[in-house]
Amino acid sequence: MSRELSTVSLRESRYKKLFMKNICTKLKPILSPKGSLPFYYSKEDLAVWKILLTQQLPLVRAVACPEYIEGLEKLNFLPDHIPSIDEMSKKLMQLSGWSLEPVDILVPSQAFFEMLAQKRYPTIRIIRRKEEINFYTNEAPDVFHEYFGHGPMLAHEKYSECMRLFGEYAQNCTDEILTKLNKIFWATFEFGLVKNNSGIKIYGAGILPSHQETMKIVNDNNLNLQKLDISTNLASSLQGNISQPIYYYVESLDCLHNIIRNDLYHLIKHG
Numbered sequence: 001m002s003r004e005l006s007t008v009s010l011r012e013s014r015y016k017k018l019f020m021k022n023i024c025t026k027l028k029p030i031l032s033p034k035g036s037l038p039f040y041y042s043k044e045d046l047a048v049w050k051i052l053l054t055q056q057l058p059l060v061r062a063v064a065c066p067e068y069i070e071g072l073e074k075l076n077f078l079p080d081h082i083p084s085i086d087e088m089s090k091k092l093m094q095l096s097g098w099s100l101e102p103v104d105i106l107v108p109s110q111a112f113f114e115m116l117a118q119k120r121y122p123t124i125r126i127i128r129r130k131e132e133i134n135f136y137t138n139e140a141p142d143v144f145h146e147y148f149g150h151g152p153m154l155a156h157e158k159y160s161e162c163m164r165l166f167g168e169y170a171q172n173c174t175d176e177i178l179t180k181l182n183k184i185f186w187a188t189f190e191f192g193l194v195k196n197n198s199g200i201k202i203y204g205a206g207i208l209p210s211h212q213e214t215m216k217i218v219n220d221n222n223l224n225l226q227k228l229d230i231s232t233n234l235a236s237s238l239q240g241n242i243s244q245p246i247y248y249y250v251e252s253l254d255c256l257h258n259i260i261r262n263d264l265y266h267l268i269k270h271g
């Protein structure tokens, strides 16, 4: 099946209608039902994957945090093969107990956090087009973002525990708290940096799969960097297809773990 056919069938079909009918109420209709059509990649899709992987691998090995690199080596992405959700889940399950769940559209916040609490990461399978190699402009993520951005950190036991905890704490929140949580998620798991005496390293899944974003962090001497303090009103844009106004950093991923375990818990309980 061509990319066009699979994308059209997924986006325009009953899944979208089901989602609109059930938005924010139940998780089940959002997930691709078991036995749904397998996802096929065209030659063009495979070429895009190969270009992205070949371009980003040497770059991220130099600028990503060690925990990400560790996970990346374990996942062992190959230029001529886009792994299936099942393949990725099998690897992640062995490494950290996580699985990936195919979804066709962005999952609403409450359902998204519910899945994180269950160590199930919702994963969009389409891949960007060739003209979007350097900076993906779609508001929804693509499979390269999901696998290459989130995969290595989900493979890391301690870091993936941060994400599970985040999901656990985020259950049954008010809309006001949910908005704050979205911004915190954005400032950390999507666009987070580690900054300490050794310099700046990247762990955010919104940066590492993007050549333009990664180069910006490496080359821009005027980056607006702030130490992460989740008790403040974060300036996350909540849009993956534009650069962030401020990048928030932690001194180590252990610090991130402490922030989520303690500060986030306090924020949710006391507002």
Ligand SMILES: [Fe+2]
Pocket: 141, 145, 149, 150, 190, 205, 206
């Ligand atoms: Fe993401």
